[in-house]
Amino acid sequence: MKNNNFLLKEIKDKMNKILYYYKNKMSQIRIGKANTEMLDDMTVEYYKKKVPLYHLSSIEVINSKTILIKPWEKNNLSIIEKSIIKSNIGIIPINNGKFIKLVIPSLTEERRKEIIKRNNLKLEKAKISLRNLRKDYKKKIMKEFSEKDLMEKYKKDVHEATKEYIYKIEKIFEKKNQEILPT
Template sequence: MQDELNLILEDAKETMQHSISHLETELTKIRAGKANTQILDGIYVDYYGAPTALNQVANVSVADARTLTIQPWEKNMLQPIERAIIASNIGLNPQNDGIIIRLFLPPLTEERRKELVKKVNGEGEHGKVAIRNIRRDAIESIKKLQKDGLSEDTAKDAEADVQELTDKFIQIIDKHCAAKDKEIMAI
C-alpha cells in the first residue's frame, strides 16, 4: 500500500512539473517588446502537402532587437511561410523582399502591454487549473486505495501531502507570471 501511495505522490509531482514546463514554454512565446525566435515556435508551414515546423524549412534568426529574419532554404517556400505567419495570428505582418522575410516587432503601447499582461495571467490560470486537476486525480487515487484497505489516517496524510505539493506549484506559477508581467510592463 505504501509503495502505491508513494507512486501516486511521485506521479502527481512529475505531472505538475510538466505543467510548469508547459507554462514556461507558453510564456516565452509572449513577446515582451524584443525579438525572440521562440515567438515563431508552433507555426507550421505547408511543405509539399505536409505541415512542417517553420524552423525546419527556413533559417530563423534575430537581426536586431526588433527584427526577425526568416530565410527559406527553398525560394518557392516564401509564399507558404508568409501565409502561415499571417494565419498564425501572432500580430506580426511579414515583409517579403523575394529572398528573405522580415518581421518587424512594433514598440509596445501601454494598451498592448496591458493586453499581454492579461494573456500572461490567462496562461497562469490555465496552469493553475492543470495543477488542480492533477491534485483531484491524485486524491481520487488515494480514496480508491483507502477503499482497498489503506488506513484513514494514512489517506488523510497523503491528501495533505498532495495539497502541499499543489500549493508549492501554484506559488511557482504565480512567480513566473509576476516575473513576465514585470518584464512586459518595463519600458
C-alpha cells in the same frame, strides 16, 4: 500505488508537464522584443501538409527588434510569408527575395494591458489544471489506502506539491508581466 514516493513522483511528473506547457505558452508571448520562441508553434502549408516553420528554415534574432527567417529552399519564401500573415501574430513580414525579416513593433500601453489580461487567464487555467490533478490524486488515495493516518499524510503531500507548482507558475507569471510592464 505502492508507496508515497511513487505517488509523489507520479503527480510531480504530471505537474511538471503542466509547468512546462505553461512556461512554453508564456515564452511565446510577444512583448516588444525579438524572440524566436514566438514562432515555435507556427506551421507552414508544405506539399499539402502542415510543417513546423523551423523545419523549412533557420530562424535567428539579429537584434532586439528583428527576427530573420532564412528558408532552406528559396521557393519556400512565399509560403512562409503567407503563413506568417495568416498566423495573426501582429507582425508584417518583409520578404526581400532571399529571406524574411520580422520587425517587432513596440507595444502600446493598451496592448500591454490586453496581454496582461490574457496572461491572467492563462495563469488561472494552469492553476485549475494543477488543482484538478490534486483532486484526482486525492480520490486515488482514498481508494487505495484504508489507514486514516496514511491517507491524510499522502493527501497532505499532494497538497504541498500542488502549492509548490502553483508558486512556480506564479513566479513565471510575475516575471513575464515585469517584462511587459516594466516599472
